[in-house]
Amino acid sequence: MQHAQWRNQRTIMRIVGIVLLAGLLPNGLHSQSAFADTQTYSLWGSPNNSVDPDTKPVEVGVKLRSDVDGEISAVRFYRAVPISSGYKVHIWSETGDLLGKGALIEGQAPTPGWQTVQLYPPIPIKAGQTFIASYYASQGKYTVTENFFNNTTVKNGPLHALPDDEKSGNGVYTYDVGIEGGFPNQTYRSSNYWVDVVFKPTTLTE
Numbered sequence: 001m002q003h004a005q006w007r008n009q010r011t012i013m014r015i016v017g018i019v020l021l022a023g024l025l026p027n028g029l030h031s032q033s034a035f036a037d038t039q040t041y042s043l044w045g046s047p048n049n050s051v052d053p054d055t056k057p058v059e060v061g062v063k064l065r066s067d068v069d070g071e072i073s074a075v076r077f078y079r080a081v082p083i084s085s086g087y088k089v090h091i092w093s094e095t096g097d098l099l100g101k102g103a104l105i106e107g108q109a110p111t112p113g114w115q116t117v118q119l120y121p122p123i124p125i126k127a128g129q130t131f132i133a134s135y136y137a138s139q140g141k142y143t144v145t146e147n148f149f150n151n152t153t154v155k156n157g158p159l160h161a162l163p164d165d166e167k168s169g170n171g172v173y174t175y176d177v178g179i180e181g182g183f184p185n186q187t188y189r190s191s192n193y194w195v196d197v198v199f200k201p202t203t204l205t206e
Contacts, residue, residue, distance in 0.1 A: 041156050043154055043155075043197075044194055044196045049078065049145050050145070051141050051142070051143060052140065052143075054140045055141060057136070057139070057175070058140055058177065059137070059177050059182050059183070060137060060144075061135070062133055062171065062192070062196070063130060063132050064161055064162070066129070066199060067128070069124075069125065070124075071123060072119060072123040073119060073122040073200060074117060075091065075135060076196040077115055077195045077196065078194040079111050080112040081112070082106050082107075084139070087117060088180060089103070089117040089134065091119065091132070092132040092184075093132075096183040115135075127203070132183075133196065133197045134172070136177065136181030144194070146189040148190055149171055149192065170187065171188070171189075171191035173186055173187075173191075
């Protein structure tokens, strides 16, 4: 009997302690826990595409923005024609500063198909920051869909590609490149070159 009474007292004390501790937590955190969004976001599915016959080396890309802070862990792009020398990808600031880069050997992913190049370390991106994801097609023959953006915003969760009428157009390229590629800052017919990213939010939400 005494043992049962002591066990009941311990249970009551434990409940009282939990209630007191919850009352000491600030901002009501005892009822809601803060957590980071662990989902990743990309924009494109199966491309509506054609292969440009141009064989000159070119860097092609897309202007992107996020509504929340996060990080870019990879660049994705669709290739219909393989490049024997492999692929180089880049993340640029709006003004042409190189934020990060990666490389992939040909044959690590099926062609035709999506190529995914990991970035180490991931590239941090601030909410509202315009950035450019691109890849270097050293033998041309890039995948392209002209008149794609045409003042249309493409969005998935917090990630979106800018419409053509914002930030001097979308769908960007440059032929002024060396063996590593270069900053794509020209546009042509609102073209989508089917370049994408893997974006993960880091902003805390409740």
